[in-house]
Amino acid sequence: MNYYNYNGKILSESTAVIGANSRALRYGDGVFETIKLNNHRLILSDEHFSRLWKGMQLLQFDIPKLFTPEKIISEILKICAKNGHTTARIRLGIFRGDGGLYDSKNNFPNVIIQSSPLAENNGKLNSNGLQLCIFREAQKNCDAFSNLKHNNYLPYFMGALAAKKLQLNDAVILNNHQRICDSTIANIFMVKDEIIYTPKLEEGCVAGVIRKFLIQQLPSLGYQVYETIITEELLLTADEIFLTNSIYNIRWVAELESKSYSNKLTQKIVEKLQQTNPEVFC
Numbered sequence: 001m002n003y004y005n006y007n008g009k010i011l012s013e014s015t016a017v018i019g020a021n022s023r024a025l026r027y028g029d030g031v032f033e034t035i036k037l038n039n040h041r042l043i044l045s046d047e048h049f050s051r052l053w054k055g056m057q058l059l060q061f062d063i064p065k066l067f068t069p070e071k072i073i074s075e076i077l078k079i080c081a082k083n084g085h086t087t088a089r090i091r092l093g094i095f096r097g098d099g100g101l102y103d104s105k106n107n108f109p110n111v112i113i114q115s116s117p118l119a120e121n122n123g124k125l126n127s128n129g130l131q132l133c134i135f136r137e138a139q140k141n142c143d144a145f146s147n148l149k150h151n152n153y154l155p156y157f158m159g160a161l162a163a164k165k166l167q168l169n170d171a172v173i174l175n176n177h178q179r180i181c182d183s184t185i186a187n188i189f190m191v192k193d194e195i196i197y198t199p200k201l202e203e204g205c206v207a208g209v210i211r212k213f214l215i216q217q218l219p220s221l222g223y224q225v226y227e228t229i230i231t232e233e234l235l236l237t238a239d240e241i242f243l244t245n246s247i248y249n250i251r252w253v254a255e256l257e258s259k260s261y262s263n264k265l266t267q268k269i270v271e272k273l274q275q276t277n278p279e280v281f282c
Helices: 021-028 044-056 070-082 154-165 207-219 234-236 262-274
Strands: 003-006 011-014 030-038 088-095 110-117 130-140 170-175 180-183 186-192 197-201 225-228 240-245 249-256
Touching: 003 070, 003 186, 011 070, 030 044, 030 070, 030 249, 044 070, 044 088, 044 207, 070 088, 070 110, 130 154, 130 180, 154 170, 170 234, 180 186, 180 234, 186 234, 197 207, 207 225, 207 240, 207 249, 207 262, 240 262, 249 262
Parallel strands: 130 170, 130 249, 197 225
Antiparallel strands: 003 011, 003 110, 030 088, 088 110, 170 180, 186 197, 186 240, 240 249
């Protein structure tokens, strides 16, 4: 049996805690983080909690003084110990309680922490390249909330359904300007003539933790990295495409819209990061 942590209480997965009046259920009123735990240690936890706190402030939560990253980390480790997980995917959800659109009972953050086992891959690149499509039926707006990981997830959810129907691994999400935003679960990077590009935050992509890490680290390894505007046409001319998130770090894309891509530079990047940052690329 697996367990989860709800506001500090350890409950079995079959125990329900959200009712019909939950604002999280009604309106998607909340934010979340997905964090990798490796050998009892949270990877890049400072970056995750920085983004989480920014999200809570933007969503106008009232954050109690005792509600701190240190307190949440202790609760994460508690549920991992209960589930027997030493390497795991942690999903940390923050949401408001009951209430209607204009009359929430309060603005205090409720917390659900879940852990699921994660196989160790030692930061290696995926051997089989990902197969992707571009999802055009819904776009993501570029606004004050677009860089957060919030619970209003519809374009991503429908993009994931579309990819699954086509038996693909993921779908590229467009912004409301019909330009490249991110994928349903990752940030996007493209390589052209050995220069690396990724959509800038103003294009509506999630402010990914690994995305930020690469932008900071790759120049010191001899690579040029630019945050910019990327159109569909530009992406399809890339030499290589790779995706990044906190669980898998970097995964290379073999095919997008019937075009094939290599992974020569991506492989070199991963190997260098394994050498220089083994605590992250683990």
